[in-house]
Amino acid sequence: MTAEPLTEPTAGPLQATSPTFVGMPKFPYAARTALGNTQQRRNLAHATGVIRAKRAKVVAEIDRWEELRQAGADAKDELLGHMAAYLEQLETNLTKGGATVHWARDAAEANRIVVDLVKGTGATEVVKVKSMATQEIELNEALEAEGINAWETDLAELIVQFGHDRPSHILVPAIHRNRSEIREIFRKEMGLVGRPAPDDLTDEPKRLAEAARLHLREKFMRATVAISGANFAVAETGSLVVVESEGNGRMCLTLPDTLISVVGIEKVLPTWQDLGTFMQLLPRSSTGERMNPYTSIWSGVHEGDGPQNVHVVLIDNGRTHVLADPVGREALRCIRCSACLNTCPVYERTGGHAYGSVYPGPIGAILNPQLRGTASDVDKSLPFASTLCGACFEACPMRIDIPKLLVHLRAKVVDAKGRNTVEGRAMAAGAWAFGDAKRLARLQKASTLGGKILGNRQLPALPGAIGQWLSIRDIPELPAQTFRQWWADRERKGGAS
Amino acid sequence: MSPATSTRPKVALFATCYNDTVWPGTPIATVKVLERLGCEVVFPEAQTCCGQIFTNTGYADEAIPLVRGFVDTFGGYDYVVAPSGSCVGAIREQHHDLAERAGDAALVRRVDTVVPKVYDISEFIIDVLGVTDVGAYFPHRVTFHPTCHSIRVAHVGDRPQRLLQSVRGLTFVELPQATECCGFGGTFSVKNPDVSISMASDKARHVRETGAEVLVAGDNMCLMNIGGVLRRQRAGVRIMHLAEILASTEEDPA
Numbered sequence: 001m002t003a004e005p006l007t008e009p010t011a012g013p014l015q016a017t018s019p020t021f022v023g024m025p026k027f028p029y030a031a032r033t034a035l036g037n038t039q040q041r042r043n044l045a046h047a048t049g050v051i052r053a054k055r056a057k058v059v060a061e062i063d064r065w066e067e068l069r070q071a072g073a074d075a076k077d078e079l080l081g082h083m084a085a086y087l088e089q090l091e092t093n094l095t096k097g098g099a100t101v102h103w104a105r106d107a108a109e110a111n112r113i114v115v116d117l118v119k120g121t122g123a124t125e126v127v128k129v130k131s132m133a134t135q136e137i138e139l140n141e142a143l144e145a146e147g148i149n150a151w152e153t154d155l156a157e158l159i160v161q162f163g164h165d166r167p168s169h170i171l172v173p174a175i176h177r178n179r180s181e182i183r184e185i186f187r188k189e190m191g192l193v194g195r196p197a198p199d200d201l202t203d204e205p206k207r208l209a210e211a212a213r214l215h216l217r218e219k220f221m222r223a224t225v226a227i228s229g230a231n232f233a234v235a236e237t238g239s240l241v242v243v244e245s246e247g248n249g250r251m252c253l254t255l256p257d258t259l260i261s262v263v264g265i266e267k268v269l270p271t272w273q274d275l276g277t278f279m280q281l282l283p284r285s286s287t288g289e290r291m292n293p294y295t296s297i298w299s300g301v302h303e304g305d306g307p308q309n310v311h312v313v314l315i316d317n318g319r320t321h322v323l324a325d326p327v328g329r330e331a332l333r334c335i336r337c338s339a340c341l342n343t344c345p346v347y348e349r350t351g352g353h354a355y356g357s358v359y360p361g362p363i364g365a366i367l368n369p370q371l372r373g374t375a376s377d378v379d380k381s382l383p384f385a386s387t388l389c390g391a392c393f394e395a396c397p398m399r400i401d402i403p404k405l406l407v408h409l410r411a412k413v414v415d416a417k418g419r420n421t422v423e424g425r426a427m428a429a430g431a432w433a434f435g436d437a438k439r440l441a442r443l444q445k446a447s448t449l450g451g452k453i454l455g456n457r458q459l460p461a462l463p464g465a466i467g468q469w470l471s472i473r474d475i476p477e478l479p480a481q482t483f484r485q486w487w488a489d490r491e492r493k494g495g496a497s
Numbered sequence: 498m499s500p501a502t503s504t505r506p507k508v509a510l511f512a513t514c515y516n517d518t519v520w521p522g523t524p525i526a527t528v529k530v531l532e533r534l535g536c537e538v539v540f541p542e543a544q545t546c547c548g549q550i551f552t553n554t555g556y557a558d559e560a561i562p563l564v565r566g567f568v569d570t571f572g573g574y575d576y577v578v579a580p581s582g583s584c585v586g587a588i589r590e591q592h593h594d595l596a597e598r599a600g601d602a603a604l605v606r607r608v609d610t611v612v613p614k615v616y617d618i619s620e621f622i623i624d625v626l627g628v629t630d631v632g633a634y635f636p637h638r639v640t641f642h643p644t645c646h647s648i649r650v651a652h653v654g655d656r657p658q659r660l661l662q663s664v665r666g667l668t669f670v671e672l673p674q675a676t677e678c679c680g681f682g683g684t685f686s687v688k689n690p691d692v693s694i695s696m697a698s699d700k701a702r703h704v705r706e707t708g709a710e711v712l713v714a715g716d717n718m719c720l721m722n723i724g725g726v727l728r729r730q731r732a733g734v735r736i737m738h739l740a741e742i743l744a745s746t747e748e749d750p751a
Contacts, residue, residue: 032691345678349695385689387682387696388553390649403650404590410555419556427551431559434514434545435566444518468690473697473725476519483512483521487528487540496532 012320015371017379018107018138020166024356026381034350040176044351047175048342054288055339055395061290062280072281073399075274076333079266083323086235086268087314093238097300099310107137110315114139114227114260115146117311121258123148123225129242129249130154131229132170132336133262133315135358139227149193150227151219153248155212162189168352168360171286171338176351179203190215216248226252226307230263231335232278233312236271239299240312243282243292253296259307265319266332278335281397286337318371327408331366333398340392340402346385355382362392366405374413383409444482451478506625507537509574511615513584514546520717526744526751527580527618530633533744534626543570549587552595554684561599564592568607576625577615580740582647582715585617590650617647618740619656619715629663634747636666640709641739642700642723644716645678657715657739664742670707674699681722693722701726704734711735713742 024030034040059065079086091101104110118126126143128134128150140150140161152161159174160167163185167173174182186197186208195218197211228249232241240261242249253259269275283292301310323329341347341361352360356378357368365382374380383406386392392402419428433443456477461467481489490496508531512524528538547567548560567588571577579585589612596604622628641661647653662669680686680696700723704712712727712734714720724736737751745751 028689028691031689035691035695345680345696346689346692349692381688383555384685385692387645387678387680387685387693389645389678389682391645391676391678394649404594407553407555407557407591410553411557412555414555423554424556427554427556427559431551431556431562434548434563437543437545440514440545447518465687465690469687472694472729473722474728475725476721478519479521481521483517483524484540484542486521486525487542496528496538 011324012316013106013318014321014373015318016106016108017372017376018136019141020138021356021378024376024378026377027354027356027385028381030354030356030378031346031350031385034354037351039178039181040351041349043176043178044348047172048348051172051288051338051342055285055342058284058288058290062284068277068280069397069399071277072335072397073333075269075271075277076266076398078270079268080323080329080332083265083320086270087265090233090235090238090268091314093235094300094312095238097238099238099300099312102311102313104313104315104317106317107315110137110262110313110317111139111142113313114262115142115148117258117260118143118148118225119146121225121309123223123258125149125151125219125223126225126227127151127153127219127223127252127256128157129226129228129244129252130157130173131227131262132358133229133264134227135167136264137262137315137317139262151193151216151223153216153219153252154244155209155246155248158212158216159185162186166353167358169338169341170336170359170361170363171341176353179205179208182208186211194218220248220251220255223252223256225258225260226256228252228259228261230261230267231282232275233263233268234272234275235268237299239272239297241275242296243279244294244296245287245292247294250294250296253298254306257307258309258311259298260311260313262313262315265314265316266334282335282337285339285395285397321373322367322370325370328366328370328405330400331363331370331405333400334363334367335398336363337397339395339397343391343395344386345389345391346387355385362386362402362406363400366400366402366409369409369413374409374416380413380417383413441482441484444484447478448480448482448485452480454478505535505537506576507539507574508576508578508621509571510538510540511544511547511571511577511579511584512540513579513581516580516717519721520738523580523717523738523740526738526740527578529744529749530618530622530631530740531578534622534628534631536626539574541570541574547584547587547592548595549584549591550683552587552591557595557598560591561595564595564599564608565604567592568604568611571615572607572611575614576621577611578618578621579615580618580715580738581717582617582619582644582651582653583718585615586646586650588612588615617651617653617715618743619653619660620651622660622743623656629659631660631663631743633664633743633745634666635664635742635745635751637711638668638670638709639711639713639742640670640672640704640707641675642672642679642704642712642714642719643675644714644719645676647715648676653715657713660739660743661713664745667742670709673703673706675703679719679723681719683718686722697722697726701730701732705732709734711737711742713737713739715739
């Protein structure tokens, strides 16, 4: 397969913004609201700090971490360079194993396929394994619209679902909640849809988990249909892989008769061997564990063992649009580990909701404007929602150069918007000033004059962005002489002392 | 031009646009310390800006003439030294891509020739001159913010700390959560003012926790951000660039 020539794909359709996120404000506005939520700030700083420290510890144990990262990136690049061929290989091997493969161009198609499959079984409820793909297409909402209850079984997803909330993190979607908030949510909501939380429920993690376990057990035992995503889909063997911590995934993947897995086309791994690389990279980067507690691998249907009706829905939903950009496609290497979120100083303060997508944080800032384009306010602002500090790139197990992609997307936003803006004119003026050193030297005379006049006084209160900048910071005093002038003086006086 | 003709390394100083205009003390200190260490320093007057502000704001096309200007100005030197991990990082990480964006193969080649000769001052002193103790004297309690672009783009590592720890009289105090960004990020601090302020406040708090008299970094823009908050707080913490500490001596204290 590697011998096949690399062809540049044509851009596929963009992803439509899912209903929940239509009309999201620009990141800076949403961020302001989030920054004001003191409880959330505290919860986030604590949780990201704990995961960061755990990750750092287990990554440091591996001498050849950089080689592992490179191997992971290479495997994904091999896929991205030959996407069509590997997808066909995956389909062939899945089908050979007894699964039925469905192809969905977008969220609407994917939801239609899943709803029809569930309806075909006669079920009115499904149990779900935590899945970003189904969050992305808002499958739960689509099922509910057809009278089918979708029960999230991952503890954090359950908290989000009961809280009528949105996930704010890829791995730990309820990261913005603390124990006492969770207790309140359980007490209020559990009884409405099944076994209620015990009256004496405390906010001890053990008690909360026990309440969720008892509540979910009824649903696991009753369910005839499960819906999952997949962390990996191995083309060579037609195997799907789910990596999880709680065992809820194992329940969903083995108990019900029908299993429907919704999988983004970038989840494919070319070979079985590749899985070894990714199983070392993912848990360490994600939960900061050497190994995750539950890894389930299934390859088609096996008589008398596990689901007898296995369906795999492969979704594009904007991914081939990303693939067509030779620079931007690097974002499709992402394995949704969340290391970039946990290390990002911006995410740590704003949380995930401000990013206007199920993909928040640095990866969201490069993925959403590529999947959905940059027409909406939020998508236009996301490439700028970063200081380019580079902590995300350093943490990314797939070596996605997030800062480079952010800069690449910033240029795309500016090129699309045009340069006839206040910023565009300021940039043009700056480029003109820096275009010639003699011109710059003349302009610097104005700056040194300003320095002489202002002395150590601060500017008066100014409106707008600059005013806000100055509202918390003193500005440096402008010098009476630039370096260029100092150097010229020294040269006149005979150079180096 | 070749170092073979002279035992004194000839160094072209890239002062950087903002140091030249706003913080001339930093390139002046760079000249002093390099000359003290036996270098011949020249200042090619055609220099202006590395273009990073344009590139990082999305104005890549505006940065391309500055890439041309940079290779025109510095193409003939063996060593180009700048007192800024950020500008050095931008030259290393962005100039090649910008030249490719321009579709100019000759420019790409010239960039690729110049880039390996560009050093942050801490790299040049330790790697090229082979010196860690630069003979400086600075009897103060100092903490150090390793700026993001210095460590994650230019990859200067712990060179600045090694230089500082060799300064006579200097007491070095570790900065808590040192590698976390100060929230400046160029136009980020204007476009996302609330997040920026939240980050800058935390950084300033950590600086105050150290009890240091002086906050040092290898990039003045980050120092403007953190220092702007500290000054507004009247925190009594002095802000200095690494080069200014290294230039300080008993005879000529900073």
